[in-house]
Amino acid sequence: MSDLVERLRGRGWRMTSQRRVVAEVLNGDHVHLTADEVHARAARLLPEISRATVYNTLGELVSLGEVIEVATDGRAKRYDPNAHRPHQHLVCSACGTVRDVHPAGDPLADLPPEERFGFTVSAVEVTYRGLCPSCA
Amino acid sequence: MSDLVERLRGRGWRMTSQRRVVAEVLNGDHVHLTADEVHARAARLLPEISRATVYNTLGELVSLGEVIEVATDGRAKRYDPNAHRPHQHLVCSACGTVRDVHPAGDPLADLPPEERFGFTVSAVEVTYRGLCPSCA
């Protein structure tokens, strides 16, 4: 996540304390924070950061391809810095916890041509649902 | 969808004009309407129907297992009367059109035990994304 600063600068983006702090928060494995969680953690490092800036920066990171947006349910979207390797998600139906998973097989290949209705299919998302150990 | 009226009655539910109209709107194949779309169409048949009743009735139909809630993106949930046969969805990234698809294989079997992190996995959703013929 630290060379993100370089990538952003390479695209002519100003490196502000706000953007640095958001990038800092989105660091680690199995990180799937909501925008408000990102804002709360960023505000511990930079108290005056605004909600709007967090939303703007997250949206920019998504456009850059550095962060993936995960729409789990009727709840808030989660922002996932693990954009390196493609993966799918396992979501707890009770508490909303999200884990990265790597299923076998290629779901795209499982969709036969006659089931594509003339669409140009380019991506597939798989969401597994169940109860996590704490909630079971 | 017409014997839905009977199933509801069998559960001791009152059959009101509002519920009949919502059931009427949710009729056909590849129907994936948002709650507000259901409300708009229901209101053409029964102008005084309220938004709250549409939400209530849709929630009841989901609890009954007669309708499936589909969260396509960060937008409004869609309500799908095709609850008979399990299926997945193909969504146009441009216009949002949703089609029912039936991929081969069992995605649940593709998630090995060591990728389940102790979860009790009970369901899986697959969403294919791409451009529909009109948008391509």
Add this chain to the structure above:
DNA sequence: ATCCTACGTTAGACAGAGTTCAGGTCAAGA
């Protein structure tokens, strides 16, 4: 057929998530 009443409906207030905007701030090149 009429009455009763618990269940259903309504309008509007409310809440959470996210967007927009006018005005103030500041990163970084000259």
Add this chain to the structure above:
DNA sequence: TCTTGACCTGAACTCTGTCTAACGTAGGAT
């Protein structure tokens, strides 16, 4: 250091969905 346009802020606003109190009515009881 100066300049400037990109960036940030707070507040208002939209969108989706829930809740509530008062009103209406489906359908069994009489």
